[in-house]
Amino acid sequence: MSGYLVGIDIGGTFTDCAVVAADGTVITAKAASTPPDFSQGVVAVLGAAAQRLGLSVEDFCARIRLISHGTTTGTNTLIQRRGAKVGLLTTRGHEDVIHIMRGSRGYSGRDIRKVVHFPEGAKPQPIVPKRLIEGVPERIDSLGNVVVPFNEAEAKAALERLLAQGVEAVAICFLWSFKNAEHERRMKAIVQARAPELFVTASSDLVPKWGEYERTTASVLNAYIGPLTSAYLANIDQSLTGMGYAHPLQITSCAGGAVSVATGIEAPLLTLDSGPVAGVTGSAFLGGLMGHSNIITTDMGGTSFDVGIIHDGEAATSHISTVNQYQYFLPKVDIQTVGAGGGSLAVHDPVTGTLRVGPESAGAKPGPVCYGRGGTQPTVTDADLLLGYFDAENFAGGAMSLDRDGAEKAVADLAGKLGLSTIECAAGIARIVEFNMADLIRRATIEKGHDPRDFVLYAFGGAGPVHAGVFAAELGVERVIVPQKKTASVWCAFGAAAADILHVYEQVEVMESPFDPAAMSKVLAALGERGMAQLQAEGATEPALAFSIDLRHRGQINEVEVPVAGASLTGGDLQPLAEAFYEKYERLYGRGSSFRGAKLEAVTFRVRATAPLPRPVLPRTEAAPPEPPEAARRRPRKVYWSASKDFVETPVFDGEQLLHGHRVAGPAIVETTDTTVVIHPGQSLGVDALGNFDLTLR
CATH class of the missing domain: 3.40.50 (Rossmann fold)
Incomplete structure (x- = not known):
């Protein structure tokens, strides 16, 4: 692989950039998001990445092999x-x-x-x-x-x-x-x-x-x-060309892949939720390298907490979505979201007299009180600071100092309304947001027929590794992976860089069992031709087609997507197709819920047309002895642990200095430039061969 792979993701608070060099080295950068003109944040974050590489922006852009961009322009247009x-x-x-x-x-x-x-x-x-x-x-x-x-x-x-x-x-x-x-x-x-x-x-x-x-x-x-999103995409495409980028811009889509900027301009609905979906894409890529087929992906940023499921190596998908109460059809990776981020506001509910956290957020402006940008209401980040999770003098790698006094005053004011001490209130804020996140994960797993104990949990986003040790333990999960150390805070941007081209085509043709394999093959073949034509028009190499059919019991509305081996079906394929439907139906709706005596209906025929794009290469390293070196140790500080309900002098480690084989026992704090991993008592953290933090909860 020659040249840089670049993924860009715009969040509600920060615009993230992940740059993968030819040797697999990952460089990350962040810049404040710039609503309403988000293109300014994109230009700023590319400049920050270029500076870290010691290059001018023009030289950096000229060396980029591929940029894949996740945009929230359409989402924000709807919200606002x-x-x-x-x-x-x-x-x-x-x-x-x-x-x-x-x-x-x-x-x-x-x-x-x-x-x-x-x-x-x-x-x-x-x-x-x-x-x-x-x-x-x-x-x-x-x-x-x-x-x-x-x-x-x-x-x-x-x-x-x-x-x-x-x-x-x-x-x-x-x-x-x-x-x-x-x-x-x-x-x-x-x-x-x-x-x-x-x-x-x-x-x-x-x-x-x-x-x-x-x-x-x-x-x-x-x-x-359409008008706003297409204008933004055309503008950013033109800006990148002017900065020296000489290749087609790719836009991450809600289906879990990338589409050309031309497709994004024509069908901007494909970009809704593309940022959180890219986090699932990156996790599926990493899971393939690590042999993890069942993964719960958790992305906690400044505004929201997003959960995705990867089962048997495939991301869970849905074909109907809701935005602002409007339901619409579009095949997409199934992302469940709750308003629980680092910027989520903690308030006193005057009706119940209780503490409520989120869904409202301080956003990028003014942000948490401790950022010193004019915020007055306490947030999850303010509570984390008071609990000792963050170093006020060395936050974000020393890029900014946090106003601890301001955060303490804001939380104390809230605590007074609740009849709590300041620290009890801060601990309550953290615990409520963690349990809210655990509840969302239960809905995304148990309600879909999955046992979370069978999964590895990936925690990313700037705030995800801070709280994963609690919400994962609450679910019975035994391992948490914080991907690629500091890259975890920009994991959705990394996922954008790891996405392949993907186009999804569907056709409704209702057919009743006993099925006619020739009729089914005709529909699948036509969809395959459309998918292949699209890939060829984009100059894609190594194109591939994956087919599926949505089946249901006749007279019911619950459809189940069942994969088929190819576009050409024979009579011998029909019984395995039905058995696959029964198995998946009962996994989703309960054992014995299917009725084999009823007729089946095929409803929606589907093809996923894919082609590989350049992908990151993550080198493996040799293991070091388990004891971390002295260079990895930072000044310890007092951290509040709920188990003891008190502050304890706690070891602090520089995550960049921890190498494959090193192990840290909790309680401890591990800090990187852009995120913090909180290791609770009884837990331990190691670094694996690919450079991920591996948090063991038992």
Whole structure:
């Protein structure tokens, strides 16, 4: 491998950069995120990385072989509701689909109170008001036959009414267009001919699946974030070229791979949650090197805590997502999130009189009180400082000093409202956020048929290794891996650099058992041709196709994705396909829950088209004696341990000086430039051959 591999991930607080050199050396850099123009943070973090390498930005960019970028522009656009003014063109008579929604109104089963108690919930603010929705005379039936011809004159008139109201983007979603996209294509051509400056999304291009509400939502969301996200991606692509980067920019996608910047501009919905997904991608890459097939990935940053599951070497995926209560179809790595980060605010709940932590966050500005940037409400980071987890004079490798007095005053004010001492309040803040995280992991594992004790837990993000020793032990997990020492704080950026090209194509074709293997093969082969054509158009080498089919019991709605060996099925493949469905169904829903006497239905056919990109090389090292050298020891400090409910003089180690074979017994603190590992009493930490911290909890 020649040249640098660079991964960039934009978080709510920091923009992270991971640079992998030809010899496998990893250089990391951080810069403050710069909303609303996040491109400034990208330029700043590349400058910081270049400085660490002793290069000018131009020289550094000229030496880069590949940049893979995870962007939160689309996510932030949705959260802040500053997207485009979208007009929706749909089949006449079905203009209210997006407002009717589903009965749950976008609330998951975890918020059962709002699901079953109507007054507790409400529909979200309409992303497209009714005045910007136009019905077009046309109709295609469930078999793909034209029932009502496309009325071009009416379609043009509907478009003119939307243009007169100043729409900036147009979404097109006709009934059954995934069975026959002819009418949508004609409508899209009319829009592009009349108003070429508009961002246009056709549902048959983006999500050719049934479920009118989810398909309409996906099309509208793509159009809503399209102008801002595509402008950002085009701008950053141009900026990188101007800085000397001479290769195609790759954008990490929510499906767990990378797509070209051109694809990201056309389908920005693919970038939603791409940052947290990159952390799962990096963990799957590292797990493959270490022989870990079952991994719980935990990413604790400044704003949120994200959990992903890798089982049998494959990341858990989902095909329906929710954002701002809007459900939409899109194949993606399944990430569960809760508002629990280093910047999560600790507050006194006046109704219950209890301490609550998150989901609100101090964010990048003003940040925790101890950052000295104007924050006044205590956060998890402030509590960690008071507990002794951080060195106020040597935080972030000495890049900044922390205001301990300010943090102590903020926590003391909160403690007074709760009738606690300052330290009791700080310990309570840490414990509450740790138990919140453990609860989320239970939902992502036990509720999906997995036992967390069968998994290794990977802890990353700036704050993840600080708290992993507690929330992992709470789950019964025995080992925690902090990937690549200091790289753990920018692990999502590293994961972006480790991603391969990935395109996912789906087609709904409902078939009932006994299945016709020829008919199934025809659908799979067509999807395979689309995937291969896309890879060839991008000049990908070593293309590969992986096929799967979503099956369900006839009459049920719960579908299970089952892999198939290839696009060509024979009669002998059908029984193994059914057995694989029964096995996975019962793992998800309980032993004995399947009914082998019922007919099965094949619903969604899918292909994942992949091609390798240059990947990091992590060298292995020889083991040193277990005793850490004196150079690794820093000045000890008093740390509060919940087990003893008191401060204890605790050894502190420089993580950069710990090598393969060295072992540290808890209680202890291990510090790197960008993160801290807290080793509780009874736990121990070692360094493995690949340079990861290996925390043993028992």
